[in-house]
Amino acid sequence: MNIVILGAGQVGASVAEALASEANDITVVDQNREALAAVADRLDVRTLAGNAAYPSVLKEAGIGDADMLIAVTQSDQTNLVACKIARNLFSVTTRIARLRSPDFLNDDLLSNENFAVDYAICPEQEITEYIVKLIQFPEALQVLEFACGVVTLVGVRANPGGLLVGKPIRAMRDHLPAQVDARIAAIFREHQAVEPDGDTVIEPGDEVFLLAATSHIKTVLRELRRMQEPVRRVMIAGGGNIGSRVAAALGKKYDVKLIERDRAKAEIVANRLPDTLVLHGEATDENLLAQENIDEVDMFLALTNDDEDNIMSASLAKRLGCGRVLALINRRAYADMVQGGPIDIGLSPAQVSIGTLLTHVRRGDVAKVHSLRRGATEALELVAHGDRATSKVVGRRIDELPHIKGAHIAAIVRRGPEPEMVKHGNFVIDEYVEHVIMAHHDVVIESDDHVIVFCTRKRQVGEIERLFQVSAGYI
């Protein structure tokens, strides 16, 4: 596929990286030559310096032959204009724009007659939602949703208090209530993936990824950890785009303190967030942290733009007695290094945020792509279509599918055949309900099933996608 990416910042570079490995022809456009040089050094892509909103620049970038435009510059305006130009002057089929301001998220405004944006993404918003979920599940290292929230995948570090720890996985069935089913989808031991089967014994310290219906998650988590007190007090370092969004999302429900080093920025944040206590100072200043009772804080979030600062302030917060710390870390090497050490969760923003974008890029019916452990493993949600004749998966039992090394199906989400009575507050409404079916070897895949697949080797992603593609005969 021919893809033009506008913007060589963090988002643009991560997208380019993810796509370059999948046999795409990529051109990256940015005004900043240094950023372009950094991308060109690392990846096999073409780069072009220039203003991405100019038709001449886009033309030079080869947009005339492009199948897809991914406009992820810092500027909403540039991204909008580029999408408009791409459609009206160059008839590019798919146009994705990064839009930070929610003001632009208006279907009419983004329709083909107007700005012609097919998919709008907002990486900051996705990171915010991701972090907020982590706060709701304080035990988790990662919380990911599939099938519009019906299924949740939680990554946790097993600790000796969990019921299942020290036992083989098949023992889980013994203490789960009858109606609750869960699946252990992946285990990482000392940074290495362990292929889980019924006999695998979970050891303390393992990073375990559990898949279950969203409503059962809290019950299932007890298998691996002692339950923690819900988070109430949160401290955020950095009042930038992500920090202030997280503070706004936590709002009144949590007791939020936010530390920002820049006075003017601190004032802007304070003006915008009435429910947040904004402090001016360095998050790496132990006196400030101590004075603000860091030892009483349940969760510390280091969300500045600076990896080193985030690592230092989060480590410091942990040492001063904070319950749980999270640091935003752009460099994957750093993230791997610190997670499990002083820092409980090292979060790579690019891996979180480009998931949605990648679902638009991938072929076949990919509904969701999540990266686990900062890209070491991918969890894909694919939609199966067709019948036994046209599809390679529909109508087959899971053990009949071709074996792809490093990949396995974890669960299936299927819409019930009949509407069921569902209670919404005081009303009872007939509607179709999504059922979660854990993948046992004899489950037969049906058309329109959402299939959740784990893939520990990135190279296999393309193969899995091809498996789910419908052959030409299918209309």
Place this chain on the structure above:
Amino acid sequence: MLGRLLPVFHVLGGMLMFFSITYLMPIAASLITGDGTWDDFVDAMAITFGFGVALWGVTQRHKRELKARDGFLLVTFAWILMAAIATLPLMLAIDGLSFTDAFFETMSGLSTTGATVLTGLENLPPAINLWRHELNWLGGMGIIVLAVAILPLLGVGGMQLYKAETTGVNKESKLTARIGDTAKALWATYFFITVACILSLKVVGMNWLDAICHAFAAMGLGGFSTYDASVGHFDSPAIEFVLIVFMMLAALNFATHFLAWRQGSLRVYWHDMEVRGVFTLVGGSTLICSVYLWWQGTYPDFLTCLRHAAFNLVSIATDCGFASQDYDKWPIFVPLWMLFLSCITASSGSTGGGIKMIRTLILARQAQVELKRLIHPQVVAPVRVGETVVSQQIAGAVLGFIFLYILTVGELTFFLLASGLDFTSSITAIVACINNAGPGLNVVGPAQNYQSLTDFQTWVCSAAMLIGRLEVMTVFVLITPAFWKK
């Protein structure tokens, strides 16, 4: 200095010509009622107009665009000059009225204070009473705002004048793009609510003259009455209720009324923090004071306590100044609390006086922020009133205002004490005058009036009314040396 003054006098001349029109209403009233004072008003009108024309003509050569600081000069002079010239009909029609007392009366009218030095109000010619009440009404929304609305003001940037005369902290905000249209919108809103008030009062039993006079006094939050016993004369719960409603309306920002009318929605009131503040404060205080009066046995039953506490408290708290009872006889807690409320209750952009609710809210928030800073020394906390963030500059200006206000109250009280007045009368007279509320306590209490004061004391009170109506700063900027430097 003369170079500074002459262009201001030129506009002032125009303003006086405009002011002479306002005599038409009492002339009409005089002709209808046949009280025989119409020729006094015609004389006064001729003198005012002639003086205006002369001032305008003489200074014609000095006509120029006014500068920002000229606005303060013009507004202060205009208020003094208009109060002075409005004494003409009073002095012509009432025998033996001194200029000191007449000036007090007109200043009290224009500044919407409602304190009076006259007795036997019910025996005054109807036209004279109407004239006093018309001054209340004109002063309420501001005679200069009216001039800005109606005249494309004499070739002057109206914003400076508007800023110098209107009340509140955010004087830059306009309802419409042009200041003239904003002034028109405010006056139109004011006019229509006044008409509603006149009709309501007529329905509950007043005659036309009383209805018009009391509606003028209620909407301007002036508080003049056509009877010595004020609203107590009617002894009618219905009239008191109607007046409470309209006094409360007048104590809110007219810009809010205008927006509510234009958007056709009451939600505007809910989102206005001042509205909430006024209602909470007045409602809570009324309840507490009525329970207190009942407990003290001032009136035999609770409903009577509630009725009298509600009317007199609303009247004083909103800086109107009607009285239905001699509340000077009540346990001292209640009247002093009412006078305290008069300092802080009225909204900015209302026709009431005092510190204004918005400043109270800003200072309360500022105090909260300071307390928070003691606990979290590095906190960055904006001063927030409702959803809006108040800039440090405005918070500072409010602090400066409050300091000057309190200083003025203190100084003027000492003037009265030095002149031999007792303490309660002195401080309550100054508080009532600077807040444009009206009656104080003791010798200036609701059952008495300001007649017993000496000439010196009367002038001090007149000054307090002017300073209060123009919100301290407009007047005080004139006595700073920097103002007069080139």
